[in-house]
Amino acid sequence: MMNFVKNTGRWGVLVVFAFSGLFATNAQNVPRSYIAHKTNEPMVIDGKMDEKAWKLAPWSEDYIDIEGEVTPTYRTRMKMLWDKDYLYVLAEMEEPHVWATLKQRDTVIFYNNDFEIFIDAEGDTHNYYEFEMNAHNTVWDLFLTKPYRNNGNKVIDSWDIQGVKSAVDIRGTLNDSSDTDEGWSVEIALPWSVITEASKDGKIPENDFWRLNFSRVNWDFDLTDGRYSRKKDDNGNYLPEYNWVWSPQWVINMHEPEYWGYVYFSSEPVGGKDEFTIPKDDYIKWHLYSLHRAVLHKDKDAERRIAQPKKIFGSVLKPTIEKHKSGYNIWVKSPFTGKILLVKEDGQFQSFEDKK
Secondary structure (H helix, E strand, O other): HHHHHHOOOOOOOOOOOOOOOOOHHHHOOOEEEEEEEEOOOOOOOOOOOOOHHHHOOOOOOEEEEEEOOOOOOOOOOEEEEOOOOOOEEEEEEEEEOOOOOOOOOOOOHOOEEEEEHHHHHOOOOOEEEEEEOOOOOEEEEEEEOOOOOOOOOOOOOOOOOOOOOOEEEEEOOOOOOOOOEEEEEEEEEEHHHHHHHOOOOOOOOOOOOOOOOOEEEEOOOEEEOOEEOEOOOOOOOOOOOOEEEOOOOOOOOOOOOOOOOOEEEEEEOOOOOOOOOOOOHHHHHHHHHHHHHHHOOOOOOOHHHHHOOEOOEEEEEEEEEEEEEEEEEEEEEOOOOEEEEEEEEOOOEEEEEOOO
């Protein structure tokens, strides 16, 4: 299923952080978070921000380049809301040349400029959703059992988000190279009845959080007789795309879900106030995944790094790698909750009470 992998020329780039001694918590790359408030207002999915609820909803931070350092050429930002039936996403994208060519559902939409949503309901990096759409409002939705890095990954491309609603609003003219556009906006309603299927309890996460991320793929383009297409180099190869994201991945790969952001679904009506703090156990979880990636990529000092103490919020952790016939587990007991936090060989995260 490698045809689903973006930008294969840069896909293998990996950011490896060196750990030495006791590593301070504030040195970690903390994912972004957003509080999505509840709305009781009927929402018309038209790509516009006409409803009062949208006007009251806060904007996210501006998107950043996927590696977390470069400011994108064009601004992207978004808002989220929810009600008893849908999770709503509205994104606004600056773009002087709004173009799209793909019109068939479930084709590889990121070959056009697109907007993408990634959802991991359980936060265990397995069984997650991907949704993409272009300026034609052509949709690609798929279900992934595991990240590409883990053996046994299956991409279920025929899976659909049944009942999804989406719309595009273009501030300019689509596929018209004779003018300069302002940009385009997308509005999406994702039915809870579908996107909760991969969660353990199948419930709307009211006053709880899910792990999500959002990406905008943008291409340099060529014009041939006024028609847009992806730009090629002198050897006829497509130039690499730009990946602009809400929460930085720190690596050119959207399929490392442990880096995704945190969306908290507040029961407070939109316009109200609420607070969300990333749980301390998740800081431990990020560290366990850094160790898992080191083992997965056969770093020569991987096991030494596992044995090295790690300091998080003043507590010193000493993770363990436990090898068995079918692979290994990397685990540690949380000093904050007393739970066992564990990453399996296939990358799945588990958290459970210590019964000893």
